[in-house]
Amino acid sequence: MSGPDVLEPTETAEPEKRRFTLPSAYTILFALIVLAAIATWLVPAGAYDLNEEGEPIPGTYQEVESNPQRIVVDSVTAPINGLYGIEDETGNINYYNEGTLFGAIDVALFIIVIGGFLGVTMKTGAIQTGIGGLVARLRGKERWMIPILMTVFAIGGTTYGMAEESLAFYALVITVMIAAGYDALTGAAIVLLGCGIGTLGSTINPFATGIASGFADIPISDGIVGRLVILIVGLAIGIFFVMRYAAKVKKDPMDSLVSDMKAENEAHFKAEEGAGSVAMTSTQKTILFVFGLAFVVMMYGVVPWADLGIDIPTLYWWFPEMTASFIIFSVVIGLIARMKESELTSTFVVGAGELLGVALIIGIARGITVIMNNGQITDTVLHWAEVALGDVGQAAFAVVMYLLFLPLSFLIPSSSGLATVAMPIMAPLASFVEVPARLVVTAFQSGNGLMNLFIPTSAVVMGGLAIARVPYGRYLKWVWPLLVYLAILTIIVLGAGALLA
Numbered sequence: 001m002s003g004p005d006v007l008e009p010t011e012t013a014e015p016e017k018r019r020f021t022l023p024s025a026y027t028i029l030f031a032l033i034v035l036a037a038i039a040t041w042l043v044p045a046g047a048y049d050l051n052e053e054g055e056p057i058p059g060t061y062q063e064v065e066s067n068p069q070r071i072v073v074d075s076v077t078a079p080i081n082g083l084y085g086i087e088d089e090t091g092n093i094n095y096y097n098e099g100t101l102f103g104a105i106d107v108a109l110f111i112i113v114i115g116g117f118l119g120v121t122m123k124t125g126a127i128q129t130g131i132g133g134l135v136a137r138l139r140g141k142e143r144w145m146i147p148i149l150m151t152v153f154a155i156g157g158t159t160y161g162m163a164e165e166s167l168a169f170y171a172l173v174i175t176v177m178i179a180a181g182y183d184a185l186t187g188a189a190i191v192l193l194g195c196g197i198g199t200l201g202s203t204i205n206p207f208a209t210g211i212a213s214g215f216a217d218i219p220i221s222d223g224i225v226g227r228l229v230i231l232i233v234g235l236a237i238g239i240f241f242v243m244r245y246a247a248k249v250k251k252d253p254m255d256s257l258v259s260d261m262k263a264e265n266e267a268h269f270k271a272e273e274g275a276g277s278v279a280m281t282s283t284q285k286t287i288l289f290v291f292g293l294a295f296v297v298m299m300y301g302v303v304p305w306a307d308l309g310i311d312i313p314t315l316y317w318w319f320p321e322m323t324a325s326f327i328i329f330s331v332v333i334g335l336i337a338r339m340k341e342s343e344l345t346s347t348f349v350v351g352a353g354e355l356l357g358v359a360l361i362i363g364i365a366r367g368i369t370v371i372m373n374n375g376q377i378t379d380t381v382l383h384w385a386e387v388a389l390g391d392v393g394q395a396a397f398a399v400v401m402y403l404l405f406l407p408l409s410f411l412i413p414s415s416s417g418l419a420t421v422a423m424p425i426m427a428p429l430a431s432f433v434e435v436p437a438r439l440v441v442t443a444f445q446s447g448n449g450l451m452n453l454f455i456p457t458s459a460v461v462m463g464g465l466a467i468a469r470v471p472y473g474r475y476l477k478w479v480w481p482l483l484v485y486l487a488i489l490t491i492i493v494l495g496a497g498a499l500l501a
Helices: 003-012 025-042 073-084 105-124 126-137 142-160 164-179 184-200 206-216 224-251 259-268 282-302 319-336 341-354 356-374 378-389 394-411 415-432 437-451 459-468 472-500
Strands: none
Touching: 025 073, 025 356, 025 415, 073 105, 073 356, 105 126, 105 206, 105 282, 105 319, 105 341, 105 356, 105 415, 126 142, 126 164, 126 282, 142 164, 142 184, 142 224, 142 282, 164 184, 164 459, 184 224, 184 437, 184 459, 184 472, 206 319, 206 415, 206 437, 224 437, 224 472, 282 319, 319 341, 341 356, 356 378, 356 415, 378 415, 394 415, 394 437, 394 472, 415 437, 437 472, 459 472
16 A cells, blocks of 8 residues: 555544634623632622712721622522622622612613614614615715715614624625725725724613613713714724725725635625615605614613703603613504514514523623622722722723723623623722713723724624635734724823813
8 A cells, every 4th residue: 555545544534623712701700700709708808988879988998707608509699689689788689688679680671672672673674774775875986985884883883782783784885895896804894893983982872881881870971972082083093994995905906905815705795786775665764763763762861961950851761761762662663664563572572582692691790799799898809909009090090991991801792791790890999089980981881892893702703704704814914003093092082081070
């Protein structure tokens, strides 16, 4: 038997190397619950004196009798307490207590209802047809498609956290951009960076700003000016970045980062005649108006107009009222679309089911706080951070907060989960150095938004690049300067906000 005949089976039988993948957010958060339970046996218990508003008073920390948590039983029940645990007058949290709701069931239910609302709206095709029609009208003017579509996607990101929904638009936008002489990366960047920068500069995004504001105990409108600056300036930088690259590709296709895949991509994304040219019906236009109106009503309801000195009726809404509002708007949109009762309810339930995982993440994440509070180590962690930061200064503290949220966002890419875990610690800590809670919210959402523009644990990043057939390494090589610009912008806004507070 000849040499090649002997070696060939050995070469084909070579096993594939396993790639390391980060566990899901559920596993990471539950592991943190167990670690928190173990920490209650190791970390000294302590407590701050509280002021009339129930906030910890800096410099009043004192050690108290320890209350270690049961590693197995309390860890397993922590997510349940995280959803509907009750805090009694002693500060203990348990689902059998009598007292004040500590669990985040109100937030979780709001997320589920938002899922149903988005499901009903998407079922009507209004959003998809609207963007498809916009693409069709811009044929022949593809250069202007970049700023216009990135702005549209950014509006989706800043209002309702448009993310997974954007995956439906990659093929359409990329097809048109390739036909116009650009490349797949240009098309992917329009969608990915448009939505991503919108989320980074969230103004009323209920999944990021809303949840973080809730746990920071401030209105969702608090800090909106700084977030608008990040949104508008960040979007302008992003548009310039993408347009500059697109112009280079248009002038010389060899400047494309995927130039070696040009023929394959052109064949794969071959434009079909009339693609994306379906006209919007009057019903869909009405639905889009009502969809936008739902967020306007939410914003009006939560803004404390009277506290701002504005003489208009103040509703003082929070999660229960916002949840009810989105239920009503879901029904209204279903009626406008002439859905039958069974279709409306089933569509709502399917949409709600798609965000059930997010709601569960909130319960698990809140369970970490339950363990730390019951074990009386939350104030100890606050005290350590207070001592470590010392007199770092307000502006420096705001920047340090932002830098801390970057690695935390890699570990917990879910904005809802990270807000639930971090806000109960970071908001009181900021108050110690007189940094407004609104800057904590801005630092959180900007850090999380920046990381979700490129981290490989983001399903939106990896899914969008897979649809676009753009290798992750090449995207990362291209996008990193933009990430630096956006980080610098956020640091400037946070520093200025702290100095002007």
